[in-house]
Amino acid sequence: MADVVATHETIVVVGGGISGMTAAVEAAETGKNVILLERAPSLGGRVSQLYKYFPKLCHPTCGMEINLRRLRGNKRIKVLTQAEVRKIEGRAGDYKLSVTLHPRYVNENCTACGACGEAVSAEIPNPFDYGMSHMKAAYLPSLMAYPQRYVIDPSILGTADAEKAKAACKYSAVDLDMKPETITLSAGAVVWATGWRPYDAAKIQPYGYDRFANVITSVEFERLSDPRGPTAGRIVRPSDGKEARNVAFIQCAGSRDRNHLKHCSRICCMASLKQTTYMRERFGDEAQSTVYYIDIRAIDRFEDFYQKVQADPTVRFLKSKVANITEDEATGDVILHGVDTEGYHRYDNRHDLCVLAVGMEPSVDVRSIADVRVDASGFIELGPTDGGIFGAGCAANALDVNRSVQSATASVLRAVQVVNRVAKAEG
């Protein structure tokens, strides 16, 4: 990667999701040189794994497409995928980033023709579908992947499969001798946009995510609903493939809970409201959605969306945090137990499927990498005024797409000021 030129005036953006892409594009469009680092083999992040996003219910392909177009057309942006930042040292205007580049085993010659994928027989769980489907060990990360290049999974190295992939490639793009390398990048300012990960639902012991097949997470439900997902958009139960018409959504699964995440993850109420519209879209009047909530936090203009969902007779709201879930072994149905707050009625409600609206936690513990200030939940706070590392998007707070993009823009404004100061000092 000798062609990466980074100076004190470079802005390095860490994380290639919606926040990082926005930050990179906006910094570059102000005339700064940007290096965008992404740990996965493709840009896009968690947004690309959604079926739709609220409140307008657009498909992520739309918003992503615009950002990708701006990014591809801008010569000031250098994208490095499979790049993991190990350490950031230095100070504002003079940072050194130690970055490990993991091998893709496929070089720039790749045309994404797919011949290697056809040649390989080994299959691995597909992380894009949260492991709900399998894919060939030579794969394109997603339909929208950028860069549009295949990846060979290291698990097949040294097997006949790897050789088959190499033989199948007509463009000599497969290079099995690639090695991981560590490079050092200079930067004037860093925008840290590593995003979030869903809270580990298995830790919420009474809900039995790790024991019951038909208890799934909200991010998995997104994949189930997506026509390009593991079930081609059919909302079915993992246990028996039966259509799940009667679905329970449990809010605050891990959030607002001192035993799990202390903070409110902000997106989950809207995400579940949105997912009830998937139910209606798929099953019409036959859909039965029940939302179990403490209070619905559809902030400011999202109130409209909430009211629309409330008006849908197929959606029921039950004010109660579910105490525990059991499984009817004969049918695979899940039974939710609790007491509601509006009348204190005890219930034991049977559903086909239960979706846990899991909370957001920062995907990376940034303190082990860089000297930044974080809050009690690990989100990056605005540091001292002389710092040059800025959190953006869900690395900085639990945010929806709209607010992540705003946060990214704000961080770029700060980063640009740091770089401008350096430029002035250097004359």
Add this chain to the structure above:
Amino acid sequence: MGDINTAMAEQYRNNFLKEVEANVEEGQWVKMCMQCGVCSGSCPLGPAWEHPPQEIFMMIRAGRRDEVLKSESMWMCTSCYNCIVRCPRELPITHIMHGLANYAHRLGLAPKMNPTRRFAKKFWNNLAKSGRVNEIELSAGLYFMDGFKTGIARAWAMKDIGIGMLKAKRLNPFGFVTHKGCKDKKGIHRMLKKAREIEDRRKGFAA
């Protein structure tokens, strides 16, 4: 003011939450409840409670003093701690329930015939007497608390367990006379008296 006047005035107190915060053990937590309902749903005896913990907290905040303090509900708590473990705000619910029960008892409002209250009294008196529980005396007292005839019937129903315990040397049938208690009984009595005085002073109970 006479007793009747006091009793009448008590009915109209509207600052019950403050009273609970001041006088009930862990009562300062009551305002932290966010009414999610996990405690009530998690209680193994839940269906037996007239007012589950979540409702009790709301009733305290609504100032329903009599209904709360005369309730049998908090006496149902068996200290399984499920609610404390699951409460998203880490409220010590079990302790609050015991605190409420104890406060109601000290005020003389607790239901007189509540079996938990009767057992608790028996247990406490037994323990406080010698500093150590006299098991056989406590068991016998419990069996016969509703009269001789029911006592015999209860003991008969439990005879197999009793014989098993005797065989396993878990029950000393001569405990009535051989029970020793702790060394410094007077010291224990002094200590308990002092503690009671401090509590009464702090919580404003008549001595």
